[in-house]
Amino acid sequence: xxxxxxxxxxxxxxxxxxxxxxxxxxxxxxxxxxxxxxxxxxxxxxxxxxxxxxxxxxxxxxxxxxxxxxxxxxxxxxxxxxxxxxxxxxxxxxxxxxxxxxxxxxxxxxxxxxxxxxxxxxxxxxxxxxxxxxxxxxxxxxxxxxxxxxxxxxxxxxxxxxxxxxxxxxxxxxxxxxxxxxxxxxxxxxxxxxxxxxxxxxxxxxxxxxxxxxxxxxxxxxxxxxxxxxxxxxxxxxxxxxxxxxxxxxxxxxxxxxxxxxxxxxxxxxxxxxxxxxxxxxxxxxxxxxxxxxxxxxxxxxxxxxxxxxxxxxxxxxxxxxxxxxxxxxxxxxxxxxxxxxxxxxxxxxxxxxxxxxxxxxxxxxxxxxxxxxxxxxxxxxxxxxxxxxxxxxxxxxxxxxxxxxxxxxxxxxxxxxxxxxxxxxxxxxxxxxxxxxxxxxxxxxxxxxxxxxxxxxxxxxxx
Ligand code: F6P
Numbered sequence: 001x002x003x004x005x006x007x008x009x010x011x012x013x014x015x016x017x018x019x020x021x022x023x024x025x026x027x028x029x030x031x032x033x034x035x036x037x038x039x040x041x042x043x044x045x046x047x048x049x050x051x052x053x054x055x056x057x058x059x060x061x062x063x064x065x066x067x068x069x070x071x072x073x074x075x076x077x078x079x080x081x082x083x084x085x086x087x088x089x090x091x092x093x094x095x096x097x098x099x100x101x102x103x104x105x106x107x108x109x110x111x112x113x114x115x116x117x118x119x120x121x122x123x124x125x126x127x128x129x130x131x132x133x134x135x136x137x138x139x140x141x142x143x144x145x146x147x148x149x150x151x152x153x154x155x156x157x158x159x160x161x162x163x164x165x166x167x168x169x170x171x172x173x174x175x176x177x178x179x180x181x182x183x184x185x186x187x188x189x190x191x192x193x194x195x196x197x198x199x200x201x202x203x204x205x206x207x208x209x210x211x212x213x214x215x216x217x218x219x220x221x222x223x224x225x226x227x228x229x230x231x232x233x234x235x236x237x238x239x240x241x242x243x244x245x246x247x248x249x250x251x252x253x254x255x256x257x258x259x260x261x262x263x264x265x266x267x268x269x270x271x272x273x274x275x276x277x278x279x280x281x282x283x284x285x286x287x288x289x290x291x292x293x294x295x296x297x298x299x300x301x302x303x304x305x306x307x308x309x310x311x312x313x314x315x316x317x318x319x320x321x322x323x324x325x326x327x328x329x330x331x332x333x334x335x336x337x338x339x340x341x342x343x344x345x346x347x348x349x350x351x352x353x354x355x356x357x358x359x360x361x362x363x364x365x366x367x368x369x370x371x372x373x374x375x376x377x378x379x380x381x382x383x384x385x386x387x388x389x390x391x392x393x394x395x396x397x398x399x400x401x402x403x404x405x406x407x408x409x410x411x412x413x414x415x416x417x418x419x420x421x422x423x424x425x426x427x428x429x430x431x432x433x434x435x436x437x438x439x440x441x442x443x444x445x446x447x448x449x450x451x452x453x454x455x456x457x458x459x460x461x462x463x464x
Contacts, residue, residue, distance in 0.1 A: 005157075005463070006133040007048040008125055009038055012089070012141040014052035014073060016066050027066055031354060033378045034138065034163075036239040037451030041459060043068040051124050057081045072128065074121055082315075083113035089141045090316045092175075097140060097164045098279045098373040099399075100171055102318045111177050115144060122148035131155055134463055137188070139163045147184030159462040160188040161234065164375040165401070166198040169205050179209045186210075186224055190462045192234035194375045194401035199233050206231075234458050235405060237449040238381045244447070246358045247386035255359035264342060267302035268428050271364035273357065273379050274371075276309035276349065278322040281370040281397065281414040286329040286345070288420035293337045293344060297425055300337040300344040305368075306360060310351045323349070361386040366393045366427040369400060370414040376401035380409070384446045390439040393427040395420075405445050408438040 015035035016027040029035060042048035049070040054061060060075035076084065087110035096104040122145045125135055129149075134157040137145045146158045172178060182205060185191060193199040203217045206224075214223040220232045246252060263269070270289070274280040289305050292298040309326060313319050330347040337344040352360075361367070367383040377400040384394060384406070396402060396409035403411055412423040 004047070005045075006130040007042060007045050007459070008129055008133055008135045009042065009048070009050045009138070010121055010125055010135060010142060010145060011050070011052045011138040012085070014054055014071050015039070015050055015069070016071065017055055027064075029067065031351075033236060033238060033451060036242065037236065037455045039067070039069065040452055041455045049128060051121060051128075053085075072124060074117075074124060076117065080113055080117055083107075083110045084117040085141070086313070086316045088114040090313055091318075093140045094164070094279075095318070096171060096175060097167050099165075099167060100174075101372050102278050104174070105317070106176055108176075118142055118144035119148060121145050122152075125149060126152050129153065129156060133157070134459065135159070136161070136459070136462070143181050144184040147187035150187030157462050158188045159190045159192065159458060160185060161192040161236075161458065162194065162198065162375065163236065165195075165373055166193055166202045168201055172201070172205050173208070178205070182206060182209045186222065186227075186229045188229055190458070191229060191231045192458055193231070194233070194235050195404050196233045198375075198401075199231050202231050230461070234454060234461075235401060235449060236376050236378070237451045237454045238378050238385060238446065239452070240385050240447045240450045243358065243361075243382055243385035244388060246355065247362055248388050251355070252358050252362055255355065256362045259359060259363050263304055263346075266304045266342075268298075268304075268365045269363050270303065270305040270366045270368055270424070270428075271360055271383075272305070272307040272309075272368045272370075273360070274307075274309055275312040276319065276323055276326070277312055278318050279371050279373055281372050282307065282309060283322065283325050283329060284414055284417060284420065285368055285370050286326065286333065288417050288424060289345070290329065290333045290336075291417065292421050292424060293333065297421070298428065300339070300342060303428070304342070304344065304346065306346045306348075306364070308348050308352060308357075308360070311349060357382070358386055364392065366395060366424065368395050368424070369402070370395065370397045370412060370420065371400050372397070372414050374400040374402070378402075380406060381446045384439065384442045387439050387443065390436040390443065391432065392439060393430050393435055394439075394442065395423050395427050405449065406442045408441045 015030055017030050018025050019028050051072045053076055054073045057078040060073035063072045091105045095102040132155050136159040138161050146160050149156055149158055206222055207213055210224050220230050222229045330345050333345050334343045361383050369377055369380040380396055380402040394409040396411055397414040398411045410423045410427050413419050
């Protein structure tokens with residue numbers, strides 16, 4: 001089916017990356033939730049374009065088509081990567097929107113670069129958009145784009161989605177450019193948030209910056225300057241079928257056997273899978289595990305923790321420090337509790353192929369997802385989707401968006417080391433019956449609100 005209305009997705013990154021081959025290089029689809037969520041809808045419409053950065057500094061490639069989707073690369077110079085991406089996006093907005101876990105930095109030169117790059121994204125859309133196109137802008141890197149588009153082409157349908165949290169009012173108000181950001185966001189017809197609390201946080205700041213606004217914090221509709229913007233919850237999901245199907249394949253079963261063998265058949269496998277980011281709470285999780293071992297409440301003779309930490313934003317302040325801290329803790333734990341044949345923690349600082357991740361999810365008796373703050377956290381949902389036999393326990397931070405949809409998990413406050421220890425102990429000893437009750441409810445939730453459902457309902461709401 002083709003829809004006559006042109007759909008343009010605008011995100012910081014394109015859904016592809018270039019990899020080297022024997023004959024040169026080729027584009028492959030990036031792993032990741034946004035791509036699998038949007039690809040089916042975009043391919044189906046037949047008239048869809050994705051605008052984004054190709055991931056390296058310097059000249060952008062010419063527009064091209066990949067798996068049925070038109071891709072329009074945006075150029076970023078080395079200085080823009082430093083000031084717009086590493087600077088304003090990831091050293092100002094990212095920490096601020098994650099409860100200021102790290103100190104946000106405020107630099108006017110970074111803001112100038114953010115405005116300039118947002119303008120470039122907007123101008124690129126304006127060059128290619130039909131008069132009545134639907135444009136869906138994604139995430140904190142591009143908050144000015146809705147306003148820029150609205151001013152130049154008032155008839156566009158414009159949606160915006162926050163993958164990250166939107167912070168509490170008191171935090172957002174610290175931002176020197178808060179008024180420009182709120183006004184630009186209100187250029188959108190629909191702004192989606194991962195949770196109701198985040199939508200509420202946004203609705204709470206709006207009246208502060210607009211005189212003639214009609215907005216009630218509990219009302220999803222904000223009316224301003226003769227237009228309305230709906231600010232509401234649209235929690236993102238995962239491609240459930242892809243995870244569930246891979247989980248039950250014979251290849252996965254044999255990969256799990258191989259891992260069991262390599263690990264010496266531990267009774268309990270604990271697993272953490274995160275981008276190596278200071279928001280993820282990896283160090284507190286390791287401290288909790290370490291104390292459980294010290295206190296003989298868990299034994300490295302029959303229990304092992306696998307921690308995958310995918311390299312991320314290595315040039316941004318705070319990331320090298322968190323890596324050093326995590327790696328020191330892993331060394332200490334293994335030094336104290338590991339043996340020649342049985343380390344207490346297996347730590348891997350690299351990304352893993354989809355098939356490897358699925359095997360690890362299937363291997364894990366307890367999945368530890370304990371971020372200090374997270375918009376959603378798709379790893380929690382991925383783990384659940386692979387538990388076709390309803391075994392396994394999810395320990396989940398109450399500060400991840402996913403906690404709102406998965407209340408049957410073992411919910412924890414990730415700052416509370418004693419609470420984390422109790423939760424891990426509780427999870428390790430949970431009987432099969434209780435595991436089944438909790439997991440089957442969570443699996444139904446994850447299978448119902450899929451990535452495809454999220455994309456479809458957001459676009460429907462935006463267009464109709
Ligand atoms: O979820 C937040 C987010 O910034 C996404 O926009 C992005 O896909 C992901 O984290 C990875 O971050 P980056 O693009 O900075 O590597």
